[in-house]
Amino acid sequence: MRSALPSPTTRRRLPRALAPIAAAALAVPLLAATPTAPTYAATAGVSTGVSTGVTTGTTTGTSTAARRDPNPVTPGDFTGYGFDQCLTPTQDKMDAWLRSSPYLAVGIYISGDSRACRNQPNLTPEWVSTQLARGWKLLPITLGPQASCQPRFPRYDDDFTISPKPGSSGTYYQARKMGQNSAVETVEDAQRLGLTKGSTLWYDLEGFDLGNNRCRESALWFLHAWVSKVEQLGYASGVYSSAGSGIRALDDARVNRPGTFRLPQHIWIARWDGQANTSTSYIRADGWLPGGRMKQYRGGHDERWGGVTINIDSNYLDLGRGSVAPAERHCGGVRISFNDYVPLFRPVDGKRASKRHVKALQCYLTERKLYDGPINGMYHQGMLPVVQAWRKSRGISTTSSTWYRRDWMTITAYGAKPLLKVGHASKHVRRVQRTLNAAHLGSTLSVTGTFDNRTTSLVRTYQGKVGLPQTGIVDRKTWNKLMRGRRG
Template structure:
């Protein structure tokens, strides 16, 4: 993103759009395996995207952005080692520096969302009419400053760009309800025609984004685009619609979303992102990337505006598709919840530590069902559970203590004779795969529905890459063995 506000020395200057990513370490088994996944928008990739969550969703914390989408190996290394959990990606716009995005596919998007990343899709299309650095290529354009029809030409350009963006988002598996951010680089705020045409462009962008079922976001310098939008919020013109989320560029080095000189606290509260540090290289997990740093404060998640209703004929009962197959409903230990979004290590309580009760109850119930535990399930982490854990560890040659680890969860959930499972399989064994993957990957949060569906296959592929198995959505005997061995 390149967003100087009004002067060359403005502290809000950003220059991501002109930079390329620098990655110094992209080798290893994980990269080799994941690069074998489909790299094009094939039918399988589109199917995988169907269960993707809305993005960026509700999130407070650090993020980064850079022009070129990093490789899968880089994203995996940074997910493990860095403080970042959000990443900006350029998905559309003829004016972006990274027109070619070799890593950015629907498979890549699904994998990042499954790993817990919050994605901020960015479009860098037509820029303000007074922006001197554009057009960049000659076949990209600046926003029309013709005032006729309340800047009708600019509005038309904004609506067109929104439609292109949503098409790109859908091809990547980014689902409706997600926020599409328009990158409006810094411009001369005092140029009235430039400013007002840009405002109408963004208004039309927002209106069209809403019609297509997505949320609208705008990135810009606090001294130009943000100032312009805040002015509209405080003194609204009836013909202008504001975006849902605001991403401000303010290089003050402060990891917050504040810029009181340009934006009051009431403006877009709970719906802000701030780019607070410009281009620099950071190294995490052995991988160096040149990034901008951001802080996200996205605490509200209003429903996106519904697209206009389209009358459709009422289907006849014969035309109603059959319900997809589902695994039989299970009940455990009189109603104990054993299907958890994550299975974490727990130990005997101490004066400063209390194990999560849902983990304790699930463990005692599963031990009763699978390992002959005879203690009372509902009385907490008591002596009977301590004895059971110590016996389990001793039988496996482990150090005898009262710690139950993630690897032990995996063994409990995946051991025993198991069938080979193929994509689409529906059974209680699939439930155990999903549970074991939730122990292996604490960010997976797989629904334990008993169906080897697209989302489960994404998490399965990521786990296989980490443990050195061949990629694919099949749970063969080799996979069962490593799950039961607690490999993650």
């Protein structure tokens, strides 16, 4: 995670009073320390728990802005790229990166006394609601007490490390108390920013010596209490840590001591192998799958997008159900998605146009309110005035009765012009995928509605053919070319 140090202004000490939130709503007795460790239902690796926990929350926090206009759950179901940076970027930087970078998720440090960037002048409820409204997926991070054997902490003279004392029961009462207090603070800060219940809150536990028994066990009990409390207060839980220490410790606990600890619903694996996936050899292949992993695959480095340079870590996310577009239905079930959109022509010498493609055209023209005839797959004389009317509306001057690939592109692309890139999933992505297939670029796409790496590649190919910068991002200029049926 980001570690650049700002001016060391003291924020506060743990634990603290919970003024903005009713104490009764947050106060829950600490789990009693007993000789036998309590058992808990496992959450790791259960896809239904991950998906449901992240996507169904609708209750807002306590901020006025959130009450007026509830923010969406974040990150929700998402597959794509994200970055994290110590200091929350300004709005201008966020906008530039939204337009130009491959990233659609951003990690923000919202809580914790051990943060390098305690002061976050840009991080406000308005900043949060603006990013969510513009399509960013937010990853709220807490960097509070760290493992007792982590040599870089405590960072200041007023933060703490996790107590390594096992106590008489061996269940690390002090560590659990610290975890619970930290969770309450995290939720308070999340609610102050308008982060909706059901959103995933992440705890950043920096790497530590896995072989140090008390250090490892106290960290596990701390996370157990933090996860339990965060989930009890209505949020989904996630833990960031090194693949070889914190994440491995969680995975070992999952397999070797099932039910002992409350495990996070999601894990954020720090493994700087340069591979944009969620895999690592440090943990077993079945843990937190499907839909419970993200990976920080590259550490601190500068990237420049849209004229703006930010020092970031790079991440790949595959959370919940992943990026999935809602189902579509057209004209009572008429198929309108194809790998190729062939030209259509009037019957000649016993040959007829593809019936299924004609039905698709009739459906499109019906939805555009230009055609009220039967959707029967017959490219007949009565359709020609409608075809010409569509062409005229698109500025195409031709009297040909044949419906060409260019015509297909104009009608499959027609509509709004939202910015689209990797991670988006919607009906608009389907429009792009259909239109790229109609452009006949030598490669085809499955029309899934999910903007994946393959879609990015074909967008770049198309942009190169029509003289646009090959960003792989569908912006207004790209939409305009698609809607005009330009093929190069």
